[in-house]
Amino acid sequence: MSQFGEYIRNRREELQKNSPSMFSLRKVAQEADIEPSYLSKIERGLQPPPGQTTIEALARVLDEDKDVMLALAGKVSDDLSKIIQKRPKLFATLIRELKDMPDKAVLRLVREVRDGEW
Amino acid sequence: MSQFGEYIRNRREELQKNSPSMFSLRKVAQEADIEPSYLSKIERGLQPPPGQTTIEALARVLDEDKDVMLALAGKVSDDLSKIIQKRPKLFATLIRELKDMPDKAVLRLVREVRDGEW
DNA sequence: CATGTTGTGTAGTATATACTACACACTCCA
DNA sequence: TGGAGTGTGTAGTATATACTACACAACATG
Numbered sequence: 103m104s105q106f107g108e109y110i111r112n113r114r115e116e117l118q119k120n121s122p123s124m125f126s127l128r129k130v131a132q133e134a135d136i137e138p139s140y141l142s143k144i145e146r147g148l149q150p151p152p153g154q155t156t157i158e159a160l161a162r163v164l165d166e167d168k169d170v171m172l173a174l175a176g177k178v179s180d181d182l183s184k185i186i187q188k189r190p191k192l193f194a195t196l197i198r199e200l201k202d203m204p205d206k207a208v209l210r211l212v213r214e215v216r217d218g219e220w
Numbered sequence: 221m222s223q224f225g226e227y228i229r230n231r232r233e234e235l236q237k238n239s240p241s242m243f244s245l246r247k248v249a250q251e252a253d254i255e256p257s258y259l260s261k262i263e264r265g266l267q268p269p270p271g272q273t274t275i276e277a278l279a280r281v282l283d284e285d286k287d288v289m290l291a292l293a294g295k296v297s298d299d300l301s302k303i304i305q306k307r308p309k310l311f312a313t314l315i316r317e318l319k320d321m322p323d324k325a326v327l328r329l330v331r332e333v334r335d336g337e338w
Numbered sequence: 339c340a341t342g343t344t345g346t347g348t349a350g351t352a353t354a355t356a357c358t359a360c361a362c363a364c365t366c367c368a
Numbered sequence: 369t370g371g372a373g374t375g376t377g378t379a380g381t382a383t384a385t386a387c388t389a390c391a392c393a394a395c396a397t398g
Contacts, residue, residue: 137387138346142345153387156386172308173308176301183295185318186300190290193315197315212314245375261377
C-alpha cells in the first residue's frame with residue numbers, strides 16, 4: 103500500500119485549516135493541472151500515485167519536499183537517476199554500502215563532501 | 221539514443237568469437253527467456269531496451285555488470301531505488317552533492333565507509 | 339431558496355511498455 | 369543437396385500508466 107494518498111490528503115487538510123479557499127481539493131488540483139476527481143481518487147488511494155511531473159507540481163503546491171513525495175510514490179527523481187547512470191558502478195557501490203548505515207554516518211559524509219575535506 | 225543495443229551486440233559478438241555455439245543470438249535469447257527476433261531488434265536499436273528483469277538476465281548471460289547495463293538502458297536497479305526511498309532526503313542530498321565530484325573522491329568515501337572510519 | 343462550492347462516482351481514453359508468434363532468406367557442412 | 373543453424377521482417381498482443389470528462393449529491397451562505 104502506497105501511503106502517498108493519505109500523506110497528501112493530510113497535508114492538504116492541514117493547509118486548508120489556515121487558508122480554506124486556497125487549499126480546497128479543486129484549487130490544489132487546478133494548481134497541479136489535473137482533474138479534481140483524479141486528485142480525489144489519488145488522495146483516497148483509489149488510484150495509484152500520479153506521474154513524476156504531477157508529483158512535483160503537488161509538492162510545489164503543498165510546499166513539500168519533492169524527494170520525499172516521490173519516495174512515497176515509489177519513485178526516484180530523474181535528476182538523481184541520471185547522476186547514478188553516469189557512473190553506475192561507483193554510485194551503486196556507495197549506495198549499497200550505505201544501506202544500513204545510521205543517518206548520522208551518512209550525514210557526516212555529506213558534510214565531509216560539502217566542506218571539501220580533500 | 222540509447223547505446224544499450226550496440227553495447228550488448230558487441231559484447232555478444234566478442235563472446236561468440238571464443239564460443240560460437242554458446243553465444244548465438246538464439247542461444248542468448250533463450251537463456252534470457254525472450255524471443256530471438258526481439259533480441260535482434262534490441263541489439264540493432266529498433267526496439268528500446270527491455271525491462272529490468274530481462275536486462276538482468278542478459279547481464280547474467282553476457283557476464284556483464286547489471287548496474288552498467290541498467291544505466292545504458294536509462295534505468296536504476298530497484299534495490300538502489302528502494303534504499304534511496306527509505307531515506308529520500310538523506311540520499312538525495314548526498315547524491316546531488318557528489319554529482320560533480322571526481323571518481324577518486326567518491327571512491328575514497330566508499331573506502332571510508334567500508335573500512336568503518338567512525 | 340437559488341447559487342456556488344465542496345468532494346465524489348462512473349466511464350471512459352491515449353500512449354507507452356514489454357513483449358510474442360511465425361515466416362523468411364541466407365550460410366555452412368556432411 | 370538438404371537439414372540445421374544463423375539473423376531478421378512483419379504483424380500483432382497484453383498490460384500498465386496516466387490521466388480526462390462530466391454528472392451528481394451534500395452543504396453553506398447571502
